[in-house]
Amino acid sequence: MKKLSIQWKVSLAVSFYILLVIIISSFITAYNFEKKLFKEENQNTIENIKHIVESYEDSFILRNLDKLNEMSDKISSLLSIKEVEVFDPYGKIIAHTDFDKIGKTDPEKYYKIKDKKQEFFEENGNITNYYLPLTIEDENIGYTVVSYDKGVLKKYATHEIFKIILQILTVSSFVIVASFLGTFVISGVMIRPLKVLKEKIVKLTSENLDNPINTKIEIKPKNLPKECIKEITEECWLSSDKPNEILMQLGDKSLKECTSCEKYKSAVGDEIEELTCSFYMMVASLQDYLLKLEEAHRERETLNCMATMGEMSAKVAHEIKNALYSIGNAASYIRKNVNSDLAKEFSNIIKLEVDRLNEMTVTFLNFSKLIEPTFEKSNINEVIKDSVKLIKEDFEEQNIDFILDLSPDVPEFYFDKNLFKQVVFNLSLNALDALIEKDSPNKYFKIKTEHKIVQKKEKVIITFEDNGIGIKEEDKDKIFKPFFTTKQHGTGLGLPMVYKIIFSHGGIIYTETKEGEGTKFIIEFNLN
Numbered sequence: 001m002k003k004l005s006i007q008w009k010v011s012l013a014v015s016f017y018i019l020l021v022i023i024i025s026s027f028i029t030a031y032n033f034e035k036k037l038f039k040e041e042n043q044n045t046i047e048n049i050k051h052i053v054e055s056y057e058d059s060f061i062l063r064n065l066d067k068l069n070e071m072s073d074k075i076s077s078l079l080s081i082k083e084v085e086v087f088d089p090y091g092k093i094i095a096h097t098d099f100d101k102i103g104k105t106d107p108e109k110y111y112k113i114k115d116k117k118q119e120f121f122e123e124n125g126n127i128t129n130y131y132l133p134l135t136i137e138d139e140n141i142g143y144t145v146v147s148y149d150k151g152v153l154k155k156y157a158t159h160e161i162f163k164i165i166l167q168i169l170t171v172s173s174f175v176i177v178a179s180f181l182g183t184f185v186i187s188g189v190m191i192r193p194l195k196v197l198k199e200k201i202v203k204l205t206s207e208n209l210d211n212p213i214n215t216k217i218e219i220k221p222k223n224l225p226k227e228c229i230k231e232i233t234e235e236c237w238l239s240s241d242k243p244n245e246i247l248m249q250l251g252d253k254s255l256k257e258c259t260s261c262e263k264y265k266s267a268v269g270d271e272i273e274e275l276t277c278s279f280y281m282m283v284a285s286l287q288d289y290l291l292k293l294e295e296a297h298r299e300r301e302t303l304n305c306m307a308t309m310g311e312m313s314a315k316v317a318h319e320i321k322n323a324l325y326s327i328g329n330a331a332s333y334i335r336k337n338v339n340s341d342l343a344k345e346f347s348n349i350i351k352l353e354v355d356r357l358n359e360m361t362v363t364f365l366n367f368s369k370l371i372e373p374t375f376e377k378s379n380i381n382e383v384i385k386d387s388v389k390l391i392k393e394d395f396e397e398q399n400i401d402f403i404l405d406l407s408p409d410v411p412e413f414y415f416d417k418n419l420f421k422q423v424v425f426n427l428s429l430n431a432l433d434a435l436i437e438k439d440s441p442n443k444y445f446k447i448k449t450e451h452k453i454v455q456k457k458e459k460v461i462i463t464f465e466d467n468g469i470g471i472k473e474e475d476k477d478k479i480f481k482p483f484f485t486t487k488q489h490g491t492g493l494g495l496p497m498v499y500k501i502i503f504s505h506g507g508i509i510y511t512e513t514k515e516g517e518g519t520k521f522i523i524e525f526n527l528n
Helices: 006-055 057-062 065-076 107-113 150-190 192-208 243-250 253-260 262-267 271-337 341-368 380-388 392-397 417-437 494-504
Strands: 081-087 093-096 120-124 127-136 139-149 376-378 401-406 413-415 444-454 457-466 508-514 518-526
Touching (some): 006 057, 006 150, 057 127, 057 139, 065 081, 065 093, 081 107, 107 127, 107 139, 243 271, 253 262, 253 271, 271 341, 376 380, 380 401, 380 417, 380 444, 380 457, 392 401, 392 417, 413 417, 417 444, 417 457, 417 494, 417 518, 494 508
Parallel strands (some): 401 444
Antiparallel strands (some): 081 093, 081 139, 127 139, 376 413, 444 457, 508 518
């Protein structure tokens, strides 16, 4: 039984249940009907005896023995009759099923019925003696005693019931076969969604777990209002034309919010459809979990890399700084004490390169330090305005439109103004370099701030957008790693430093870019 499919199990179970119901109901019906039939046959026997006796009333008066014997034969022909005795008013047997007893007496039975005006019965096991006096004008003209066997009546009733049961079983066989075939077909149709669901689960577990999940949701949109009554999305995925997209955006929230939604409960239908919807929500939740896990893994990898590089940078920069100090002093000494134009020229070159390397070592040391923001409640728009005053002219000199789109709805919140100024500088200068490299007349750089409530979370979003050369596809995952740079004179620490600053504020930073079209760096701060 364990190896049988649900379709077979349901069909067999229903057929067995119907068979059991038919058998039990047949036996109950047969038992009650047998009792009723036996009672009816017993009553019919008595009524027939009485009717026959009353029809021969004249024979009793005339003492017509031939007719009385004829009466006795008729009674004895009835089912279950064992013996018939007919007495005259004085106790003499005038008719009997046993011809030899005619003319004799049977004192035992005669004295039981003598002078009786009403019929009565005498039970002796299955044998019943029916005493029937015949009277005219309150005067007995004769007596009839009939002995019949109730066991015979019971056998007859049982035989009739057995024939009925055979007929019932014949019909039941047809009903059971028909119910099995009908249940098999109906259950096959009902469990078809389960088979589809099983195939999706197998496909998901065998192919998709190593990749982003892209399971197509095969649910027809319900004829329901489009809006989400819990306001966690713009449209309810159950009534939307794009359920896959909306559900995947919901992720883990679908299991937490949708299952307690009244609209969901009224829309999912039966248990199989509810199971299917639960599977789709589980897929969305799993995708959400995998994406968060991947992001956390990337973030941890980036932070570990930064920590390692920072520690190494601090050690190397410290040693280089000492050497540079000695080299710089030596170059100054040569320039002051050697009276040679060539010596002075090379000492100047050495001094310039020492200063450049010294600046780089300072950058390395700053990167290696643990960032501890000093939080104070400030207006992000004002900080951005102050930050771009120094670099705005650099954009204008390159004929690049510098756009500030700062929303007045952005509230004040706690952040480190000095650190965020460093973020603005780094992202702005990166954009400037990308725009200078692009040969295009209509170039722009835009800083935009927004205040949004996304899925009941209050956010401040700052976007740094340019239409420069963009970032190559293969470099997208490397830009926040230390020392990765595509610039000839870059250190590869600008964006990692930005990443560290945003991370220290509990925010996130991500990029949207396409090579040749431009780049967006998007920063999100949660306010609650």
